[in-house]
Amino acid sequence: QVQLVESGGGLVQPGGSLRLSCAASGFTFSIYAMSWVRQAPGKGLEWVSAIKSGGSSTMYADSVKGRFTISRDNVKSTLYLQMNSLKPEDTAVYYCAKRPFAQGVTGTKGQGTQVTVSS
Numbered sequence: 760q761v762q763l764v765e766s767g768g769g770l771v772q773p774g775g776s777l778r779l780s781c782a783a784s785g786f787t788f789s790i791y792a793m794s795w796v797r798q799a800p801g802k803g804l805e806w807v808s809a810i811k812s813g814g815s816s817t818m819y820a821d822s823v824k825g826r827f828t829i830s831r832d833n834v835k836s837t838l839y840l841q842m843n844s845l846k847p848e849d850t851a852v853y854y855c856a857k858r859p860f861a862q863g864v865t866g867t868k869g870q871g872t873q874v875t876v877s878s
Contacts, residue, residue: 761785761867763855768872775845779872781838781855789813789833792860795840796868797851804864807853808840811860818862823849845876 767779779795794809808819808829817829828841838855852873858866 761857763857763867763869765853765855765869765872768853768874770875770877771845772878773845773847773876775876776841776843777845777874779840779842779853779855779874781840781869783836783838783855783857786857788831788836791857793831793838794856794858794863794866795829795838795853796856796864797849797853797874798871799848799851804854805851806862806864809858809860809862810838816860818860820862842874845874847876850874850876 762784764782790812792811795807796804797807798804810817810829814831826844830839852871854868854871856866856868
């Protein structure tokens with residue numbers, strides 16, 4: 760069965776950086792697009808970024824464009840999200856999701872990793 764395990768979250772000061780990872784198993788990772796979505800406290804799920812199966816095409820929500828970078832290693836079956844210039848409004852639980860290359864929050868997700876941006 761599909762299993763997604765996120766890691767790399769933590770507490771960081773505004774302006775700081777974090778790199779999230781998502782280890783995938785139970786399916787052929789290299790042939791599927793993947794996404795990152797997040798859920799801020801008291802809010803619904805928000806799509807953050809997506810990447811095509813080969814990694815050649817990516818897209819981002821306007822709120823993170825220019826600050827976040829999505830990437831993948833198909834040999835390691837791992838998805839990444841490099842987050843720079845973090846803001847307090849980036850505080851959320853971050854999930855990786857197996858879903859088509861499009862904006863949206865549906866699809867199989869992991870358990871999430873907490874990112875807190877605070878001084």
